[in-house]
Amino acid sequence: MIHWQVIIPLLLFLVVIFMIGIWANKKVRTSESFLQEYFLGGREMGGFILAMTMIATYGSASSFIGGPGVAYTKGLGWVLLAMAQLPAGYFVLMVLGKKFAIIARKFQTITLIDFLRIRYKSDVIVIVSAIAIIVFLFSSMMAQWVGGARLIESLTGLTYPVALFIFAASVLIYVVIGGFRAVALTDAVQGSIMVIGTIILLIGTIIAGGGIDAIMAALVAENPNYVSPFGAEGELTPLYVSTFWILIGVGVVGLPQIAVRAMSYKNAKSMHRAILIGTIAIGTIMFGMHLIGVLARPVMPGIEIGDKVMPLLTLEVLPPVVAGLVLAAPMAATMSTVNALLILVSSTVVKDIYLNYIKPGASDAQIKKASFIVTTVIGLAVVVFALRPPDLIVWLNLFAFGGLEAVFIWSVVLGLYWQKANRYGAIASMFTGMTMYIVIDVFAKNAFGMHSVTLPIIGSLLVFVIVSVITHHKVAHEPNWLDQ
Amino acid sequence: MNDKRFKIANREAWIGVLLVMINFAIWFGFAYGLGSGDPTEYTYVLGFPAWFFYSCIAGTIFMIVLLYVVIKVFFKDVPFDEEEPKS
Numbered sequence: 001m002i003h004w005q006v007i008i009p010l011l012l013f014l015v016v017i018f019m020i021g022i023w024a025n026k027k028v029r030t031s032e033s034f035l036q037e038y039f040l041g042g043r044e045m046g047g048f049i050l051a052m053t054m055i056a057t058y059g060s061a062s063s064f065i066g067g068p069g070v071a072y073t074k075g076l077g078w079v080l081l082a083m084a085q086l087p088a089g090y091f092v093l094m095v096l097g098k099k100f101a102i103i104a105r106k107f108q109t110i111t112l113i114d115f116l117r118i119r120y121k122s123d124v125i126v127i128v129s130a131i132a133i134i135v136f137l138f139s140s141m142m143a144q145w146v147g148g149a150r151l152i153e154s155l156t157g158l159t160y161p162v163a164l165f166i167f168a169a170s171v172l173i174y175v176v177i178g179g180f181r182a183v184a185l186t187d188a189v190q191g192s193i194m195v196i197g198t199i200i201l202l203i204g205t206i207i208a209g210g211g212i213d214a215i216m217a218a219l220v221a222e223n224p225n226y227v228s229p230f231g232a233e234g235e236l237t238p239l240y241v242s243t244f245w246i247l248i249g250v251g252v253v254g255l256p257q258i259a260v261r262a263m264s265y266k267n268a269k270s271m272h273r274a275i276l277i278g279t280i281a282i283g284t285i286m287f288g289m290h291l292i293g294v295l296a297r298p299v300m301p302g303i304e305i306g307d308k309v310m311p312l313l314t315l316e317v318l319p320p321v322v323a324g325l326v327l328a329a330p331m332a333a334t335m336s337t338v339n340a341l342l343i344l345v346s347s348t349v350v351k352d353i354y355l356n357y358i359k360p361g362a363s364d365a366q367i368k369k370a371s372f373i374v375t376t377v378i379g380l381a382v383v384v385f386a387l388r389p390p391d392l393i394v395w396l397n398l399f400a401f402g403g404l405e406a407v408f409i410w411s412v413v414l415g416l417y418w419q420k421a422n423r424y425g426a427i428a429s430m431f432t433g434m435t436m437y438i439v440i441d442v443f444a445k446n447a448f449g450m451h452s453v454t455l456p457i458i459g460s461l462l463v464f465v466i467v468s469v470i471t472h473h474k475v476a477h478e479p480n481w482l483d484q
Numbered sequence: 485m486n487d488k489r490f491k492i493a494n495r496e497a498w499i500g501v502l503l504v505m506i507n508f509a510i511w512f513g514f515a516y517g518l519g520s521g522d523p524t525e526y527t528y529v530l531g532f533p534a535w536f537f538y539s540c541i542a543g544t545i546f547m548i549v550l551l552y553v554v555i556k557v558f559f560k561d562v563p564f565d566e567e568e569p570k571s
Contacts, residue, residue: 076536080515083540087504090551094500098562099493105564212531224523227533229515238516242508250504268561276551283544417494 009324021174024182038179039347040264047273052191056336061147064330069306071293075226077236082290087249089279096262104263113352119415122423140400148334172379190332197329198288208317218298243451254409346375402453406433425468433460514539
């Protein structure tokens, strides 16, 4: 079946996105510094765009599809867990903050790895970081593309390969031609759709359920645990839920796709505004979407597959035209995450590998050509992998999340604020974080009742500090590179 | 380098850490402080269980207001491009 009322808003949405891409391409062609423009949008983001690109990059298909599906089966305890994401709105910008922005300008850094390279002067760190970013974000991108294509598939009735092709073509074209500026501007549109869609669906669901009182009473009647903080089976312990503050709250500082945004805004005022706007937006989306998942239970009982809760609910409780707008929200969430990952992986390959190790003296024309080619090839490679997709989108996504956090968080934060942080400590902490995360996740998932990411984050901090102190004499004669 | 801007930045970073701790305390305290009893005997506020209302709704609104105040009062507007600010 083909839902035209859903397809028309989606098409309109795509047209707007394309126009932004074409407009951004003009800027790319006329810019004096291609790298700064293509990969950072010329560091010109104002408060609203910065806030929206942060939350749109952060909020993905799992916030709109996977998350509400889990909330449907677990109850209000899952909304509580989702609210651990509120700090993602303010913590990154405050902690990386002005120091990161000032240093990024001073050294003209384009990528997060640029910052690490200048701070630690170590090829090992550059290469390990590049590999981590490419491997994890590539897999994360693939999961998101599968999610995007499945969404189109279920909304339009097209087959999976066709849906994948439409999704890939729409994202690839504007990202390749428009670069970061197109990504950030489309994120502003997509982020707004995400917020508005959430509010509409929340209101629609409450009305359809006969009001909050009636819905809560129905939940208690089915299983009182749905309204407790502990989950339907009492499986959500306070310790376990609290450790999500690391994975999806403060640990977000270590995500390269988020951190790079903290070096691309215009001035201090943009940052102040973005903190407020971003926190309001992320609070609305995460609270709204997950609560919707819980409220959906009495409204539409008996849905077996979690991922179908949100689309089915939307079509059920909203009038057709409005449903189309709301269903553009998960689309927007997916696209806005994918476009950020694509441009980031491309910048890693071009700036951190090609320009550092393959062709250091490349001319502007060569860099331009390389950037377009690399972005296109990566995009197409993802499509090929996504044709035979693995399951468990949420799991893959979270794995990439935790892995990158464990690798980067301390190298970035301590590198920025701790004088004694040195390359040996950073390398040791990167390897420790990564290895511990994989070992724990595979052999002792959620060890000691904490999310798998908790111990690697703590362990890599300890290793970082100990190794940096022990090896301090080796680097004591070197100047602090950030002060040069 | 004793760039004055970095002093401001350091202080703001610590404020960020402090805010997360406050946020976590509110979230955790209300959720498990009010929500640990028998779910059939919860009190309700505006239709929601009290623990949920205070932890996830009122707590979030409080954090946003707090952020607004903190930014107005403590966050400084510094230039990013100049090497050394004048003062």
